[in-house]
Amino acid sequence: MCLFRYEDDPEPEERVPAGLLYVPVRPGRGAEAVIRLFRTPLGARTAVGFTRSDLLAATLGEGQGYIRLSESVLRELCAPLGADLLTVDPTLSAPAPAQGAAGTAAAAAAPLRAGRLPAQAA
Numbered sequence: 001m002c003l004f005r006y007e008d009d010p011e012p013e014e015r016v017p018a019g020l021l022y023v024p025v026r027p028g029r030g031a032e033a034v035i036r037l038f039r040t041p042l043g044a045r046t047a048v049g050f051t052r053s054d055l056l057a058a059t060l061g062e063g064q065g066y067i068r069l070s071e072s073v074l075r076e077l078c079a080p081l082g083a084d085l086l087t088v089d090p091t092l093s094a095p096a097p098a099q100g101a102a103g104t105a106a107a108a109a110a111p112l113r114a115g116r117l118p119a120q121a122a
Contacts, residue, residue: 019051019070019071020068020069020070021049021050021051021068021069021070021071021074021088022049022050022051022052022053022055022056022066022067022068023035023036023047023048023049023050023066023067023068023069023074024036024048024050024056024060024064024065024066025065025066025067026065027065033065033067035047035067035074035077035078036048037078037081037083038087038090040085040087044084044085045078045081045082045083045084045085046083046085046086046087047074047075047077047078047083047085047086047087048086048087048088048090049069049071049074049086049087049088049089050066050088050089051088051089053066055089055091058091059090059091071086074086
C-alpha cells in the first residue's frame with residue numbers, strides 16, 4: 001500500500017466513466033428499440049456497451065443495431081431490470097455448455113468462438 005495519496009489517483013471502488021457507449025439493441029414493438037441484456041459466465045445479468053462501433057460489429061455482427069448512451073444513463077435504465085453490472089468492450093466468449101456427458105465432451109472439443117456473447121436475456 002502506498003503511503004502517499006495523490007489527488008489524481010482514483011479509489012479502487014470509484015467507477016470511472018466510460019463516456020458515450022454504443023449499446024446493442026433489438027427491435028421492440030413498433031418503432032422503438034429495446035436494450036439487449038446479456039449474462040456473464042457466472043450467470044449474472046449485465047448491460048453491454050462498446051467504446052467504438054467497429055468493436056460492436058466485430059463482436060455481435062455487422063447488422064446489430066445500437067444506440068448511443070452515456071454510462072450513467074445505461075446503468076440507470078438497466079438497474080431496475082436486475083442488470084447491475086456493465087461490461088465494456090467484451091471480445092471473446094465460449095458457447096453455452098451442452099447438457100449431459102456426451103454434450104460436455106463435444107463442448108470441450110469445440111473451439112472458442114470470437115464474437116459471441118454468452119446466452120442473452122431479453
